[in-house]
Ligand code: LR7
């Protein structure tokens with residue numbers, strides 16, 4: 001009996017050892033050729049315009065333990081950097097004793113410097129990714145990295161990780177765009193590394209125009225964008241190029257792992273997340289919808305995503321150009337990821353996250369650089385442009401969620417609207433219904449709001465007369481007669497709705513029982529004004545004393561400005 005047990009233990013032990021060897025061998029073996037993609041746990045962060053970030057991490061998934069990434073190309077390292085004197089490059093910018101290591105970059109520079117330019121990181125993919133095959137003849141890509149005053153050690157590690165962990169034949173070039181950093185040598189010296197090119201802006205442009213410049217200089221047919229503080233992981237590139245090669249309208253991104261801003265530990269992100277946002281156009285990682293999750297029996301398959309985080313993605317160059325690159329009137333940082341995401345979906349493409357591709361990124365809690373126009377104003381300008389061009393009538397929810405955006409300058413959007421027309425893009429309603437039905441529309445539970453004009457609010461007197469009166473501010477004190485439900489196209493108070501009395505300019509407005517089909521009750525926002533949809537006329541308070549009426553739309557008139565202010 002005891003013998004049998006001892007034998008069983010011995011057999012199990014041998015099987016376990018063999019299994020482990022097989023597992024490790026699987027991971028180390030170079031892969032070549034064929035298709036789809038992968039899924040795997042992933043990291044996420046969401047940030048506000050101030051750059052705050054909440055990170056969701058998931059280490060519980062099955063990944064390959066112990067093994068650190070060593071690619072088959074890593075041995076050629078010497079050749080990879082050519083005559084570039086790495087030591088001298090890094091030494092020249094050493095942190096001085098007593099300096100705050102977080103000051104210049106909002107991450108621990110001492111720790112980044114200490115790590116050196118090549119380090120092994122854990123292969124964080126799902127173990128099944130290691131056996132996915134990709135085409136042997138994938139096309140090469142131009143890597144585009146824009147930066148403004150990036151730390152030398154993080155920038156160099158980004159570049160070297162690309163050279164070490166990508167099949168050399170897939171890297172056509174690495175284009176650095178130095179967005180007017182203080183020291184031009186940060187970039188210039190790096191161009192001694194084979195394949196690395198350096199373009200310097202002669203003034204600060206921001207990441208959006210810088211990327212457009214990089215894309216313009218790229219010689220490969222596929223573009224790969226990276227932030228300047230990344231580390232790419234094992235076989236990160238093949239899954240993305242494969243998907244884009246199969247269908248050039250796909251825009252794909254990896255799972256973005258977290259590199260700790262304190263100790264630079266490389267942490268696996270959850271593989272069950274996709275990009276989402278709220279109505280203030282605040283990016284967030286969110287769980288993929290439960291039905292999709294249940295039907296995912298292959299963790300290596302792509303995840304459809306309503307938006308991408310923005311910094312790390314692969315896109316066909318002619319598709320990038322065809323779709324209008326980026327909105328180059330956006331400044332410095334922020335909002336371009338929404339604009340690109342809406343545009344890609346609405347104009348015939350798709351966005352996906354490929355779980356078998358993993359790239360680490362140093363997520364920060366603040367911006368380490370200045371915004372010439374201020375952080376908040378820049379974010380508002382950029383997101384306003386995205387909302388005004390792409391969100392149709394749904395932009396009202398953006399303004400509701402971000403009332404401070406009203407009236408802020410955002411420049412002309414004429415050429416972006418022309419682009420949208422020229423490309424015959426679908427409506428934002430289509431996007432909501434087909435791409436992001438999980439984004440709840442406030443009108444479904446009717447947003448309660450006051451309609452403010454200066455210090456006055458639109459209110460009802462009895463059932464059929466309306467006027468302006470001083471706004472009642474606090475919740476309990478709020479007059480029911482000033483509380484409107486914005487349930488587009490209706491403007492309701494309980495069962496009554498705002499209606500015009502006739503379709504001609506100068507006609508008064510009144511309250512009457514609501515009916516979705518009644519054309520006299522249909523309104524929509526027109527900038528800060530409220531437009532009656534059928535007559536095309538706008539609600540006007542007609543100062544000084546006249547009762548509200550509809551007049552020719554002139555949203556610049558103070559008497560036509562109705563600022564919604566959410567009541568919670
Ligand atoms: O004026 C500037 N010029 C630049 O060249 C400002 C920034 N930059 C560079 C900068 O050096 C960096 O390489 O642009 C890149 C992005 O700037 P970050 O790292 O400060 O941005 P982020 O990582 O905080 O922000 C995310 O959202 C941005 C919105 O505009 C961009 O799309 C970033 O690329 C994007 N980063 C990612 O998606 C990585 C994953 C993070 C998340 C979520």
Ligand code: MN
Pocket residue numbers: 227228229311361362
């Ligand atoms: Mn970044």
